Amino acid sequence: MAQLAEALTSADLARFVEFSSPTLPAPDQAILKTDAPARHARWLATAIPGAELRVFPDEGHLSLVYGRERDVLDWLAQQLAVTTDPKPPGRA
């Protein structure tokens, strides 16, 4: 965590607090698969307490954003539903 805090900022170190949120580092593999190598996500998943790592072996940086967005958004909505409201979001 110290490394992560140092990366975020050196001036704001005093404000740094431990991660308490679930996180989803989703690494990159296929298109531009060397652009954000999966080992970066694996490092983050190890460094961030409670992090959940998901690997999409056939996806790349851009295809994760524009092809797997529903997976990510559903996961985020699920996390928000668990922590804020017993009703699933989107029923309004």
Place this chain on the structure above:
Amino acid sequence: MTITRDHDLQLADGRVLRYQIAGTAHGATVFLLHGALGSRLVHDSLSAALSDAGIRLVSYDRPGFGGSTPHPGRTVASAADDVAAIADQLGVDRLAVWGPGGSPFALACAALLPDRVAAAAAVAPLAPYQASTLDWFARHGRWRRPDAPPGRRRTQRVAAGHGAAGRGVDLG
């Protein structure tokens, strides 16, 4: 219901943050943190997914992009202050952050706003440059270690990375 009108928030230091709201009007709130080649507009192709997931997406121009004022001296962590300011204006207590390209900023929000950020999705993220237990540049296609000698090594590395897949990616 999709709303894509621009909103400008003037901060106490005089800067302006421009953002859009898209997706489901009363859905769970997700902030989008765009990457280096992005803006608040990157959500444009995501409207169907937003509606299906029941999410209200807040997408803002990070400082210096689009309609947001540059913020000299900012840090990655500064994004947390900017997200909090927009959330204050919207009256949002709980939110999630999504970094399709802006994963360090999304993680900064999760770290610095723990009472507010319920979840963070870091998509194809980069680890901190200072991560001593990680060979940051190994097999990296676009960037090289600053002290690496000039030459063809980058192109070769990209070609090797794609190997038998044969994708014609040339990053120059």
